[in-house]
Amino acid sequence: MLTVDYDRLGVGPGERVLDIGCGAGRHAIEAVRRGAGTVALDMSHADLCSAQRGVAEYGHVDVPAAGEFLAVRADARRIPFADGSFDRVIASEVLEHIPDDDVAIAELVRVLRPGGVLAVTVPRWLPERVCWALSSEYHDVPGGHVRIYRGHELRAKLRRAGLRPAGQHHAHALHSPYWWLRCVYGPQRDDPLPVRLYHRVLVWDMFRRPALTRRAESALNPVLGKSLVMYAGKPA
Numbered sequence: 001m002l003t004v005d006y007d008r009l010g011v012g013p014g015e016r017v018l019d020i021g022c023g024a025g026r027h028a029i030e031a032v033r034r035g036a037g038t039v040a041l042d043m044s045h046a047d048l049c050s051a052q053r054g055v056a057e058y059g060h061v062d063v064p065a066a067g068e069f070l071a072v073r074a075d076a077r078r079i080p081f082a083d084g085s086f087d088r089v090i091a092s093e094v095l096e097h098i099p100d101d102d103v104a105i106a107e108l109v110r111v112l113r114p115g116g117v118l119a120v121t122v123p124r125w126l127p128e129r130v131c132w133a134l135s136s137e138y139h140d141v142p143g144g145h146v147r148i149y150r151g152h153e154l155r156a157k158l159r160r161a162g163l164r165p166a167g168q169h170h171a172h173a174l175h176s177p178y179w180w181l182r183c184v185y186g187p188q189r190d191d192p193l194p195v196r197l198y199h200r201v202l203v204w205d206m207f208r209r210p211a212l213t214r215r216a217e218s219a220l221n222p223v224l225g226k227s228l229v230m231y232a233g234k235p236a
Contacts, residue, residue, distance in 0.1 A: 001206050002030055003092050003171050003227050004119045011036050013065055015087040018111060020076050020104075021094035025051025028069065032059035036067040036088070039081075041074050048073055076104045084113040092121040093227070095154075096145045102157065109161045115236040118163060122149045124228045127176040134183035154230055163232035170225025173217050178202060179226065 004027060011017055013035030019028040022040035024047060031038040032055050040051045048071040060066040074080050076094060089112045095101045112118055123131075128148045131138045139145040155165045178198045185192040190199070205213045 001026060001172075003027075003121045003229055004090055005169065005229070006030055006034065008167070008231060009088055009090070009117055009119050011088055013067070016085065017067075017088045017090065018079075018081070018086040020079075020089065020091040020108065021097075022051050022071075023047050023093075025054040027090050027092055029054050029059045031088075031090075032067045032069050033061075033063050034067070035063075035065045037069075038067055039070045039072055039086070041072045041076070041079065043073065043075060045073060077107055079107045079111050081111045083110050084116075085111050087113055087116045089116065089118045091118070093123070095120065096122050096147055096149065097143060099146050101147075102161070105157055105161045109163060109234060112234045114234055116234050117166070118158070118232050118234070119229065120154065120158070120232070121171070121227045121229045122154060124170060124225055125150050127179070127224060127226050130176075131179055131183050134180060135187055138179075138183050138187045149228065151228055151230070154228070158230070158232045163234055165230060165232045168228060168230040170221045170227065171229055172226040173220035173224040174202065174205065174213065175226040176224045 011031055011034045015036045017031040017036040017038045019031065019038065019040045022028050022042045025040055028038050028040040028051055040048065042048050052071050055069045059069065072080065076098065077100065089108050091108055095104060098104045108118055123145065125148055151168065158165055181195050181198055185195055
């Protein structure tokens, strides 16, 4: 399940892609499949292992020209690569966890080459605000969300860092009610029946991708999209 639109980001064969805060590697897998040399960076050793397994299992399936892959354990505020090392940089659902996010954004810009494109995704203000109102446990945990972004605030941060915002969209509207349910019953609980049933629907939709739910989510994304996705270019 991708949050970033790779056609819009423009990932192609031979390019170098950095996936910051890669998690289980969903964005890194797609970059490898598109032929890009991909670095997945995270502070979690377990997540990096999951990303490696995912790339090995899915990244090279039926893809004759898959890109190379490297997993690196590091902090987004101290990226161990030289200036301008990457053509595309992805930071999906990362910045909301970092207290000094301006430092992290500066690092993302530093390692992006002139003319390159950055894709940032963060929880959208309205669905996230509902989650915070329903449960303090949702965000008030070690490593949890430390802020809620408004779109204009994120654009301003990217501009101050030297980037030129180049469009945005929203994604995953069907996931917003799921997280509201999780907050009602307790974010750490996945056993309540409504939560389990809704999760089954999401998994079914993820793998089957029926036209009905795809059209419904597309229509709802402008209103209930769980994620704000923003693209910005680094001047050449």
